[in-house]
Structure formats: structure tokens, C-alpha cells
Amino acid sequence: MAVIDLRSDTVAMPSPEMRQAMVTAPLGDDVFGDDPTTNKLLEVAAERMGKAAAMFVPSGTMGNLIGIAVNARSGEELIADADSHAFYYETGGAAAVCGVQIRPVATERGVMSPRQVEEAVRPRDDPHQPITAAITFENTHNRHGGIVWPLEDLRAASDAAHSQGLRVHLDGARIFNAAVALGVSAAKIAAAADTVTFCLSKGLACPVGSIFCGSEDDVDQARRWRKRLGGGMRQVGVLAAAGLIALDHMVDRLAEDHSNAHTLAEGLAELPGVRCDLSRVQTNLVFFDLDTVPAPAFTDECARRGLLGDWVDQHRMRFVTHYGVDAEDVQSALKICEEILSA
Numbered sequence: 130m131a132v133i134d135l136r137s138d139t140v141a142m143p144s145p146e147m148r149q150a151m152v153t154a155p156l157g158d159d160v161f162g163d164d165p166t167t168n169k170l171l172e173v174a175a176e177r178m179g180k181a182a183a184m185f186v187p188s189g190t191m192g193n194l195i196g197i198a199v200n201a202r203s204g205e206e207l208i209a210d211a212d213s214h215a216f217y218y219e220t221g222g223a224a225a226v227c228g229v230q231i232r233p234v235a236t237e238r239g240v241m242s243p244r245q246v247e248e249a250v251r252p253r254d255d256p257h258q259p260i261t262a263a264i265t266f267e268n269t270h271n272r273h274g275g276i277v278w279p280l281e282d283l284r285a286a287s288d289a290a291h292s293q294g295l296r297v298h299l300d301g302a303r304i305f306n307a308a309v310a311l312g313v314s315a316a317k318i319a320a321a322a323d324t325v326t327f328c329l330s331k332g333l334a335c336p337v338g339s340i341f342c343g344s345e346d347d348v349d350q351a352r353r354w355r356k357r358l359g360g361g362m363r364q365v366g367v368l369a370a371a372g373l374i375a376l377d378h379m380v381d382r383l384a385e386d387h388s389n390a391h392t393l394a395e396g397l398a399e400l401p402g403v404r405c406d407l408s409r410v411q412t413n414l415v416f417f418d419l420d421t422v423p424a425p426a427f428t429d430e431c432a433r434r435g436l437l438g439d440w441v442d443q444h445r446m447r448f449v450t451h452y453g454v455d456a457e458d459v460q461s462a463l464k465i466c467e468e469i470l471s472a
């Protein structure tokens with residue numbers, strides 16, 4: 130049985146061009162800074178983010194953790210959206226590894242207003258309270274449905290943070306989805322942040338890897354943190370080779386994933402017992418609620434019929450479109466959902 134895997138864009142397989150490039154990439158030891166393929170990728174990545182320097186990390190989680198470590202010290206506080214990946218899904222790493230306390234802020238759509246930023250900053254002159262050192266924004270925002278921050282809102286939130294003396298980290302795991310959706314360069318989005326992490330291994334379909342970007346000084350500190358975390362890798366050019374192909378060939382095609390996600394969401398919204406807020410389906414993530422069947426049971430029934438999805442809670446499901454899923458797969462997925470929900 131052919132399986133349509135909509136659990137996440139992380140399941141996307143590398144393209145044939147990536148596999149070929151991985152085989153032939155010139156290699157060296159990246160901990161010594163000697164890997165020519167990685168160095169080339171870092172140059173391109175820094176340029177795409179409009180930052181001075183970049184560093185390869187094995188995962189988005191490590192990139193965010195290093196972003197926190199570089200921007201805040203032990204005992205200090207970092208502001209984050211209450212549904213952010215950094216707060217929700219990174220196993221308390223900020224506290225466990227960096228000694229940094231996260232101050233979660235609840236938002237409507239993952240977008241923090243300047244007023245919310247200002248209200249979350251602690252008064253500097255109160256010795257009882259921690260120092261607010263930094264803030265992190267997530268764009269696109271995963272748990273809020275893959276929504277894209279309007280550029281002016283991101284700038285306004287970032288300006289509010291900077292005017293309070295905070296450092297700004299951007300979790301840009303899916304920054305290229307945001308860039309394609311807005312029709313702007315990723316650098317224009319990343320300009321709102323001091324440091325940014327983006328993932329190669331999600332919509333860009335690489336097998337492994339994320340990139341941390343910032344100033345030369347940020348990346349110097351980040352290299353030390355990466356070593357401390359055991360994330361310094363050697364002939365990592367085998368992975369960077371795929372990253373170079375991804376940045377050249379996999380960004381523009383994200384529009385196809387967005388269009389497939391939109392078709393999927395529209396089809397789901399018409400099915401009995403499904404609620405899907407189409408205004409939130411702006412990129413490749415489709416969240417929807419089920420009224421008549423528990424989401425875990427629906428997930429199991431889909432899997433029995435060859436459709437893999439991810440349940441978020443008892444009522445909520447997530448499907449994700451990506452490289453390897455085409456318009457025909459979307460129609461097949463809708464047919465499976467319809468059969469289950471109309472039974």
C-alpha cells in the first residue's frame with residue numbers, strides 16, 4: 130500500500146540531486162573550520178539571512194538552544210510565546226542547560242504586540258526580579274498553524290524589544306516558508322533579529338541540519354556552545370552538500386506545498402464534523418478540529434488506510450505538506466478522510 134505521509138515536513142526525503150552532491154562533496158574537519166563544502170554553505174546561508182556569520186548545527190532544537198545561550202546568561206529571563214517550540218517542545222533545555230528562565234506570553238496567533246513585549250520585560254531597578262535579557266519569536270509559527278508574521282508586526286515587536294535593551298532571537302525553522310508566503314527575501318524577515326536559526330531538514334528536504342546565524346561575535350560564542358553540547362561534527366560537508374542544493378533549488382518550490390496545504394484545508398473544511406480555520410492556513414501546515422471522532426482514533430484509522438497524520442490533542446489534528454507530496458496525494462488524502470468521517 131502506498132503511504133501518504135503528512136505527519137511533518139521533517140519526513141521529506143532528500144532529492145536525487147542532494148544524494149548525488151553528498152557523494153561527491155569535498156570534505157574536511159568542520160570543528161577545525163576546514164570543511165570546504167560546509168564553509169561554502171555557511172557563506173551562502175549567512176548571506177541569505179543578511180547576517181555576518183553562520184554555523185551548522187545538527188537540529189533546530191540545538192540552534193534555538195544556542196540562540197538562547199548566546200543571548201541570555203544563567204539566572205536571566207527570556208520572553209517567548211507560550212506556544213513557541215522553544216517553550217513547548219524543547220524539553221526545558223533553556224532551564225536545564227543554560228539556566229535561563231523562560232517567561233511565556235500567551236498570544237492569539239503567535240504574533241506578539243509591542244505592548245505585550247513591553248509588559249513582559251521586568252523592571253531593571255527591582256533586585257527581586259530576574260533580568261530580562263532576550264526574547265524569541267517564531268516565524269512561521271508551528272502551533273499557531275504555520276501562520277506568517279506580517280513584516281511590520283515583526284519589526285514593531287522587535288523594535289519594542291530592542292528599545293528595552295533585549296536581544297532578539299528568531300526561531301526561523303520555517304523562515305523560507307514565511308519568505309515565500311510574503312514574497313520577500315528571508316533576510317528581510319531575519320533583519321528583525323540579532324540571531325536566527327533556520328532548518329534545512331524540514332520543507333527544504335535535507336536529511337539533517339539547521340543553521341545558526343548572527344554577528345561574528347555571536348557565532349564565535351555559538352561555536353563554543355556547540356562544542357559544549359557535543360554538536361561539533363567533523364566531515365559534515367556530506368550534509369552541507371545537501372544544504373547547498375536546498376538553498377538553490379528547494380526554496381521557490383515551497384509555494385507548491387502551500388498551495389497543496391490550501392487545497393487540503395479547503396477540502397477538509399467541507400467534511401462533516403471538521404472545523405478548519407482557513408485564515409490560519411498560510412503555509413504548509415494544516416491544523417483542524419474533529420467534532421465526531423477523537424483525534425487519536427482518527428489518526429489510527431487514517432494510518433490503516435495509508436494516510437499518516439499527527440494528532441495534537443483529543444480533538445486536534447495536524448497534516449503537513451512537503452516535497453514528495455503532490456496534488457494527487459492531497460486528493461487521495463481527502464478521499465480517505467471523507468470515507469472515515471462519512472462512515
Ligand SMILES: Cc1ncc(COP(=O)(O)O)c(C=O)c1O
Nearest residue numbers: 188189190191214267271300302
Ligand atoms: C518552529 C520549530 N522550531 C524548532 C524546531 C526543532 O527542530 P528539530 O526537530 O530539527 O530539532 C521545530 C521542529 O519541528 C519547529 O517546528
